[in-house]
Amino acid sequence: MIEIIPAIDIIDGKCVRLTQGNYLCKKIYSDNPVNIAGSFEDIGLRRIHIVDLDGAKASSPVNLESLEKIVSSTSLDIEWGGGIKNRTALKNIFECGANRAICGSIAVNKPELFIEWLQEFNGEHIILGADVNGRMISVNGWQEQTQIDLYDLIDRFVPYGLSQVICTDISKDGMLQGPSFELYDGLQSRYPDIDIIVSGGINSMQDVFELNAMKLRKVIVGKAIYEKKITLKEIEKWLQNE
DSSP: OOEEEEEEEEETTEEEEEETTEEEEEEEEESOHHHHHHHHHHTTOOEEEEEEHHHHHHTSOOOHHHHHHHHHHOOOEEEEESOOOSHHHHHHHHHTTOSEEEESHHHHHOHHHHHHHHHHHOTTTEEEEEEEETTEEEETTTTEEEEEEHHHHHHHHGGGTOOEEEEEETTTTTTOSOOOHHHHHHHHHHOTTSEEEEESOOOSHHHHHHHHHTTOOEEEEOHHHHTTSSOHHHHHHHHHTO
């Protein structure tokens, strides 16, 4: 069964959601990300996806205090993204308790360094964050569009132990219009040995059911939870069927 990974996006220590990555389209859902994380753990979820949106903009992790508080208050497996542009940043998020680092811009701008991290920490702990418009990669908190194709980016790192890719369709993110099923189906078919993690557009449990039927393995759910399109009770029921 597909694993649901709830998302917590943080700005100024608060739990927020953006629409299509636009920092001007920000909605605050909670002043306490720790409580949000705890509510996910309480229903049986094991892994959460945290994005330091301040860090993505600043090119260095900013909300590490929130990370430390979540780590000390829960036993959740935490994947952390935002501002991981150098070894110091990577070291800091691991020392603060993150289990996995999501690296996007660094993989595009300094691929040899990303390869070093893959080989040193292995694909279990280093995740490629591939944010796309169409199939073109965007970097730096979605603020910069490149001419790099998604498949070309993944192909570069497969020989070095890449085992997890979070692919976020920016055009779908925060829109609650359903994910790009064809995009993810194609990715998982092309890379059967890699966990393709769906991100962007999830609107209902029906979307989750369809992705599961397509043999996708993991899906990030964010705004749909906060807008009550998917309830924690529905997720809890799904987990009981595992």
